[in-house]
Amino acid sequence: MDVVELDAADAEALCDLYEDYEWCTDRDPAEVRQAIDNSITLGAWDDGRLGASARILTDRTYYAKIYDVIVAADERDSGIGEEFMxxxxxHESIADLDPALLCREGLIPFYTSADSNASSRRPISRAKKNRSSTCVITDSVVSPLSTHRSSS
Incomplete structure (x- = not known):
């Protein structure tokens, strides 16, 4: 799996990946290109096929938020989600920040589990300076990602 920054030329592949999810099947390729151009969009390519993607919005100083995390239906339960996250x-743009993650409420257990099972990497909820713990934010639910802290 190669994780790279996507560009506008990858919009069609990203739209194909979005077809796996009902919440984003109406995304227009032109709008997806615009979203790619206005955010950091990462993708995991495997054998020439886009298997996972996420978008990052950040000021690169204080805040970062991860949106639209998606893994191809036939790749779920293969470990690609944890590796991709x-x-x-x-990613260099947020490596020193405490990113927040926007996801559906039903996915909180996956991200909590992936975060608490992290041993060789910095978890999403890593504390920095005097900042509060990072949260998973859903439609109207705010849940701590974990209380796990690591030193890096």
Whole structure:
């Protein structure tokens, strides 16, 4: 799996990946290109196929938020999600920040489990300076990602 920054030329592949989820099947390729151009969009390519993606919005100083994390339906339960999220939170643009993650409420257990099982990487909820713990934010639910802290 190669994790790279996507560009506008990858919009069609990203739209194909979005087809796996009902909440984003109406995304227009032109709008997806615009979203890619206005955010850091990461993708995991495997054998020429986009298997996972996420978008990061950040000021690169204080805040970062991860949106639209998606893993291809046939790749779920293969470990790609955990590996991909490790690459996302370690991306150079947010490596020194405490990113927040926007996801559906039903996915909180996955991200909590992935975060608490992290041993060789910095978890999403890593504390920095005097900042409060990072949270998973859903439609109207705010849940701590974990209380796990690591030193890096």
């Amino acid at each position: 490790a690459a996302v939170v370690d």
